[in-house]
Amino acid sequence: MVMKKKENNKKHDSNWVLLNKKRKVLYSSDSVADVFQKGQEYPYGKVIIEQRFKPGTCFF
Amino acid sequence: MSHSPLLKFNFTYDDRFGVPLIPITFFHKNGTRTQLLNNAILDSGAYEITIPKALADMLGLELRPRSNPVHTAGGLIEACTATIDFTLGRGGRFVQYTNVDICVMKQCPAVLIGIHPIFEDYTVTIMAHQQKCILEPKEK
Numbered sequence: 001m002v003m004k005k006k007e008n009n010k011k012h013d014s015n016w017v018l019l020n021k022k023r024k025v026l027y028s029s030d031s032v033a034d035v036f037q038k039g040q041e042y043p044y045g046k047v048i049i050e051q052r053f054k055p056g057t058c059f060f
Numbered sequence: 061m062s063h064s065p066l067l068k069f070n071f072t073y074d075d076r077f078g079v080p081l082i083p084i085t086f087f088h089k090n091g092t093r094t095q096l097l098n099n100a101i102l103d104s105g106a107y108e109i110t111i112p113k114a115l116a117d118m119l120g121l122e123l124r125p126r127s128n129p130v131h132t133a134g135g136l137i138e139a140c141t142a143t144i145d146f147t148l149g150r151g152g153r154f155v156q157y158t159n160v161d162i163c164v165m166k167q168c169p170a171v172l173i174g175i176h177p178i179f180e181d182y183t184v185t186i187m188a189h190q191q192k193c194i195l196e197p198k199e200k
Binding site: 044052 | 069077086092093094096097107109112114115117118119170171200
C-alpha cells in the first residue's frame with residue numbers, strides 16, 4: 001500500500017509572500033528583505049508582495 | 061520632498077486584516093523600483109512612513125540618526141531616518157513621491173503609512189464597515 005504524502009499546509013505560512021497575478025504563492029519568507037529581493041528576479045508588475053497578517057493580529 | 065499631481069484613490073482591502081491597507085512601491089537607492097507591496101498599513105497613529113530596517117538595508121538606503129526619540133505602543137525604541145522615493149497606487153494610477161523622509165525601525169511589524177506625507181496631502185476617509193479607504197487630494 002502506498003501512503004499518500006500529506007501536503008504541507010504550512011509551506012507558505014511565512015509572514016511575507018510573493019504572489020503572481022493569479023495569487024499563487026511563488027515565494028515566502030519571514031524576512032521582508034528576502035521577499036523584496038526575490039521579487040526583483042521578475043519583470044516589474046508580474047508579481048506583487050504581500051504581508052500575511054495572522055487572523056486576529058492587532059496593531060497599536 | 062516633491063510629488064507628481066495627486067490623484068483620488070478608492071482602495072478596498074481584505075476584511076480578514078481589519079486595518080486599512082494600501083498599495084505602495086518603493087525605489088532602491090539606485091533608482092530601481094521594487095515590486096508592488098499590496099498591503100501597507102494606513103496608520104494615522106504613525107507620524108511618518110515606517111519600514112523595517114531589513115527592508116531599508118535591502119533598498120540601500122542611507123540611515124541617519126534621529127534627533128528625537130521614537131515612542132511606540134511598546135515603549136521607547138531605537139530608530140533611524142532615511143530618505144526614499146515611492147509611488148502610491150496600482151493599476152497604472154500612481155502618484156510619485158520623491159525624497160521623502162521616513163522612519164526606519166529594527167523591530168517594525170509592518171510597513172506603516174503615517175501622517176507625513178499621505179495624511180498631509182489627502183483627506184483620508186476610512187470606511188471600516190465596507191473595508192474601503194478613500195484618499196481625496198486636499199485642495200491647495
